[in-house]
Amino acid sequence: MADTLPTDEPPATLRRIGHVALITLNRPQVMNAVNAAMSVAVEAAVDEFAADPELRVGVLTGAGRAFSAGADLKEVAAGRPLITREQRERGFGGFLKRRLDKPVIAAVNGYAFGGGTELMLACDLAVMSDSAELGLPEVTRGIIAAGGGLLRLARRVPLAIALEATLTGAPITAESALHWGLVNRVVPQEKVLDEALALANVIAANAPLAVQASKRVIHQMLALGSDWEPAAWELSDAEAVTVMKTADAKEGPRAFAEKRKPSWEGR
Incomplete structure (x- = not known):
């Protein structure tokens, strides 16, 4: 999706909350769909988090009503890349291939399909809104979940569940995600970020x-x-x-x- 409204806001931000780095995907007007500018901004935020010893835990969330709609398909249709040439080793979103020693929690505040689910899977823990859905619908668009979805989903849920999700492209409800251990907590939408930050602070209090x-x-x-x-x-x-x-x-x-x-x- 392309931006429908002009904005001077950065496409991703980092906010320091004590020892926690809150990284926010910030293209709410297009449900935080990932384009090259967002990939660059997320990479910069993740690198800042990784390099600062005072930041012990990361929380990744989305601005507005979505976590991330995944790849910006209008950018793809126009033939524009979603990452820069320099980011190929970092993967989609400037994050998916980045190995981090510090733990990262996904605060899935809303819609998270395709690359949005892959961003969640790249995190260690997840808190999810009870009204949100996950999913890897790439096969319904003639492509595959090459941003780590196929590599990571079967490590988090039983094989048959991972195969059904990826071969049908069907959505995964919050209830199912919790049942299969894909996420750690399911809470009302307005409590997602608070719950994720509370979990982050418990971890950050440790050595x-x-x-x-x-x-x-x-x-x-x-x-x-x-x-x-x-x-x-x-x-x-x-x-x-x-x-x-x-x-x-x-x-x-x-x-x-x-x-x-x-x-x-x-x-």
Whole structure:
């Protein structure tokens, strides 16, 4: 979709809320459909989040009534790219191929089809509006969900459910998404962002290096396939040794013994 109204607003923004980075897709006039300008803006916001040690958790949401309508199909029809040449290694939206150690929560405040669902799948956790829907309808347009949808959906839900969703292109309701563990919370639309930020703050209150190491082990373990593989234990043991050498690993037990909240240094 192309912009129907002129706007001076940036197509994506980053707002700092304590230790949380709130990244907002900001083309509400076209339901946050992704064009090249948005891809560049999201990439910049994600890079700023990743580089700042004071920002421990990210929350990705959409402005207005949609999370994201996915690819801007009017841009596609006009032959205009949705990412710049420099972003090919980062993928659609400047984010989908970006490996992040820090956790990211999707606050799915509304409609999220196609690339919108793929943006959600690129996040670690998700809070979804009870009136929102997800879906990968690409086959109904003669294309495939090449922005990670086909790669990630079957890791989050049973194979038969992933196949039905991708081969039919049918919508996934909030109720079904919660039932199959595709999202962590379903709440009324007006509470989505507050719930996502509350979850982010719970995570951000923990030792940041330990949180990042935990995320790495879980994701890399999925690639190894079995917790009986020696490589899996080598991975877990190596991360544990590294974390135990940090100042935060000393601060946690000390704070517990002194009956106070820990003061994390992130080192």
